[in-house]
Amino acid sequence: MMGLHQDPSDSGLQLILGLALTATPEDTITPSPPSISNNLHRHHLTTLRPNSYSSKSSFISTSNSEPEPEPSLTLGLSRETYRQQVVKLPRNIGHNKVSSEDPLEQTSPHSAISSFSSGRVKRERDLSCEEVDATETERVSSRASDEEEDGTTARKKLRLTKEQSALLEESFKQHSTLNPKQKQALAKQLSLRPRQVEVWFQNRRARTKLKQTEVDCEFLKKCCETLTDENRRLQKELQELKALKLAQPLYMPMSAATLTMCPSCERLGGGVGVGGGASAKSPFSMAPKPHFFNPFANPSAAC
DNA sequence: GGACGCTTCCGGATTACTTCA
DNA sequence: CTTGAAGTAATCCGGAAGCGT
Numbered sequence: 001m002m003g004l005h006q007d008p009s010d011s012g013l014q015l016i017l018g019l020a021l022t023a024t025p026e027d028t029i030t031p032s033p034p035s036i037s038n039n040l041h042r043h044h045l046t047t048l049r050p051n052s053y054s055s056k057s058s059f060i061s062t063s064n065s066e067p068e069p070e071p072s073l074t075l076g077l078s079r080e081t082y083r084q085q086v087v088k089l090p091r092n093i094g095h096n097k098v099s100s101e102d103p104l105e106q107t108s109p110h111s112a113i114s115s116f117s118s119g120r121v122k123r124e125r126d127l128s129c130e131e132v133d134a135t136e137t138e139r140v141s142s143r144a145s146d147e148e149e150d151g152t153t154a155r156k157k158l159r160l161t162k163e164q165s166a167l168l169e170e171s172f173k174q175h176s177t178l179n180p181k182q183k184q185a186l187a188k189q190l191s192l193r194p195r196q197v198e199v200w201f202q203n204r205r206a207r208t209k210l211k212q213t214e215v216d217c218e219f220l221k222k223c224c225e226t227l228t229d230e231n232r233r234l235q236k237e238l239q240e241l242k243a244l245k246l247a248q249p250l251y252m253p254m255s256a257a258t259l260t261m262c263p264s265c266e267r268l269g270g271g272v273g274v275g276g277g278a279s280a281k282s283p284f285s286m287a288p289k290p291h292f293f294n295p296f297a298n299p300s301a302a303c
Numbered sequence: 304g305g306a307c308g309c310t311t312c313c314g315g316a317t318t319a320c321t322t323c324a
Numbered sequence: 325c326t327t328g329a330a331g332t333a334a335t336c337c338g339g340a341a342g343c344g345t
Contacts, residue, residue, distance in 0.1 A: 157320040157333055177313085199334060202313070207332085209314090 160200070164190045168197070172204050 160168070171178075171186055178186065178201055180194075187194040 159321070159333085180311095196333080198312085200332095203332065203334085206314075206316095 158196070164192065168200050168204070172201065176205055176208070177201065 167190060168186070171182075175182065178197065183194045183197050186192075187197045190197065
């Protein structure tokens with residue numbers, strides 16, 4: 001059995017996460033302990049950024065490494081709907097210093113707006129650099145433009161085609177994370193915006209993790225059941241041994257032979273084992289107890 | 304060399320839209 | 325036709341790390 005590698009200080013949750021090692025690397029379910037290895041992976045990528053990315057960008061063949069005008073099949077928020085969103089979310093105001101200005105008019109993130117970090121600026125970046133090309137949004141915009149005209153809908157949602165999903169899945173099998181070049185290439189290949197590719201990968205990783213957590217949960221349930229059974233069996237065995245001991249006269253050889261602890265192998269001697277066979281086969285066999293000096297269990301005397 | 308601000312990326316949580324039974 | 329559940333694209337937020345000043 002794979003070790004229930006449990007640090008005494010570990011919580012149950014950490015134990016669960018540790019068991020994520022069950023899957024194989026080929027699985028679409030990434031066998032990664034969510035918190036630790038994911039972070040390590042991310043940090044690894046981060047460490048490589050930005051210069052090292054070029055060495056990892058071969059998984060999608062692309063002849064041009066320059067960012068191109070981003071094609072899109074889908075809809076970003078129109079300026080109108082974007083304004084609506086910003087206005088709709090008062091909590092964002094704090095992040096958006098230019099409340100009276102149209103954020104989309106800000107062309108450079110290094111302009112005055114740059115003093116406001118985080119979300120709103122990022123949104124601005126996404127929107128400004130990924131302006132939807134009207135000629136390439138035919139497929140979805142036909143559906144979405146209706147609502148945009150009356151301005152009732154704040155968020156449009158794309159359904160990826162089977163081909164797009166398949167290619168994204170294929171890419172995900174090779175790399176669960178993308179570097180900018182890969183993202184660009186994939187976006188171009190799929191006629192999506194890089195942001196959409198990025199979001200797809202993020203969501204895909206999240207789903208993978210959720211799936212893995214469910215698998216781990218099932219596994220732990222089974223472990224729990226098995227351990228419960230084992231515990232029940234051992235309790236029964238203990239009762240039987242106690243009963244046997246009471247039934248037997250004192251100082252019976254049987255008693256001594258059965259219960260003598262062999263210090264060298266740390267097992268009960270005698271080999272009688274009221275359930276010894278089963279416990280020996282148990283996948284949850286206990287680790288040997290640490291050696292403590294016991295003046296009453298001198299190896300030379302016992303063996 | 305350390306502090307600071309900015310940018311980018313990511314994970315987690317959540318929302319909102321679509322599809323289907 | 326309606327409705328609720330499931331799936332999932334998109335959004336928001338905070339943290340971490342790299343980089344320039």
